[in-house]
Amino acid sequence: MSHTTVVKTMVKNLTELKAALSILAKERGFQYKILENEIPKMFFGDQYKEKCDLVIRIEGCRFDVGFKYNEQKKGYEAVLDTFAGSVKQYLGTEKNSPEHTEGENALGRLMHLYAYRVVTNKINQRRMRRLQDEEVGGVRQLVVA
Amino acid sequence: MANVKIVIDSCGKVTFDVTGSSGPACFDLTKDIENALGSDKQVTEKPEARGRMKSVDVEKRRVRT
Numbered sequence: 001m002s003h004t005t006v007v008k009t010m011v012k013n014l015t016e017l018k019a020a021l022s023i024l025a026k027e028r029g030f031q032y033k034i035l036e037n038e039i040p041k042m043f044f045g046d047q048y049k050e051k052c053d054l055v056i057r058i059e060g061c062r063f064d065v066g067f068k069y070n071e072q073k074k075g076y077e078a079v080l081d082t083f084a085g086s087v088k089q090y091l092g093t094e095k096n097s098p099e100h101t102e103g104e105n106a107l108g109r110l111m112h113l114y115a116y117r118v119v120t121n122k123i124n125q126r127r128m129r130r131l132q133d134e135e136v137g138g139v140r141q142l143v144v145a
Numbered sequence: 146m147a148n149v150k151i152v153i154d155s156c157g158k159v160t161f162d163v164t165g166s167s168g169p170a171c172f173d174l175t176k177d178i179e180n181a182l183g184s185d186k187q188v189t190e191k192p193e194a195r196g197r198m199k200s201v202d203v204e205k206r207r208v209r210t
Contacts, residue, residue, distance in 0.1 A: 002164050002191040005175060009157040010183035075183060093155045100156045111157030115182060119151055119159065122178040131148070138155035145148050 009115045010075035011067055014054055016121070017076075020113035021056060021091075027109075030090055031059040040066035042081040052079060062086040065107065082106045094138055109138070116140055149175060164191070 011017050018034060025032055035055040041064040042048050052066030053076060063086055067076040080087050082102045093100075093108030100108065123130060123144050132143040147166030153159050159182055161175045179186055 002166060003172070004163070004189045004191065005161040005179055006187045007159045007161070007179050007182045008185040009159060010185065012181065012183070073184065095155070097155050100158075104156045108156040112153055112155055113157075115153045115157040115159050118181050119153065119178055122181055126177065128149075140153040142151040142153075143148060144151065145146055 009111055009118075010073065011078070011111075011114060012075045013118065014067070014076065016117045017054070017067065017110075017114050020110055020117055023113055024091065024110055028090060030061075033057045035064075038064075038066075040064035040079055043083050047081065048079060050079075056091075058087075058090050061090050065091065078103065078107055080106060112138065112140070151178075 021032065021034075033056075035057060036053065037051045038055045039051055040048060040055050041057070041062075043063065048066070050068065052068045054067045056065040056067075058064075063081040063083070065087055066079040068079055069075075070077045080103060082088065085092070085106070088106040088108075091108075091110040092106045093112075096105050097108065104111070119142070123142070128144040130142060130144055132141065134141055148164050150162040150164075151159060152162075159179075161179065163175060
């Protein structure tokens with residue numbers, strides 16, 4: 001049956017997340033480190049006390065971004081401090097999208113690139129034909145058959 | 146032949162729009178990709194899909210009578 005599905009992307013594959021981050025770092029020209037089992041740095045030293053599976057530390061950015069596995073959701077949840085748009089200027093959307101939360105906007109570009117990698121990998125695995133693949137204003141449109 | 150239009154918005158939310166497909170195979174087409182992206186999803190059948198279901202129901206009733 002013809003149908004429409006809308007999926008809110010959640011990080012399930014850290015390798016693809018790292019690949020998306022590498023692309024974004026080249027795109028925006030920043031340096032970063034990937035840490036494992038660390039507590040992400042936030043505004044207050046004791047703001048978040050749990051270790052995350054993966055932590056992104058960007059040179060020049062005041063705060064880190066952590067990804068912590070959630071057993072119930074079977075994916076990694078992002079942990080970050082959105083204060084002053086510090087993270088957003090490196091990992092976020094160019095323009096604020098009102099239908100998304102502040103945290104989603106702060107990680108928007110990273111999540112966009114992550115979703116694109118996951119989608120195109122699956123398209124290639126299933127040997128589907130890509131009839132269209134273009135990005136306009138931060139929105140990517142693909143048509144496959 | 147089924148076509149799938151995939152739109153990835155600026156924050157990574159993905160919309161799949163499947164056209165030209167009938168039956169459950171249409172759902173199989175995108176299920177694999179959807180599951181790789183996350184479990185928080187909304188599915189809406191298109192009006193023409195519901196139309197086809199109705200016509201099938203009518204045919205079944207005709208067979209019974």
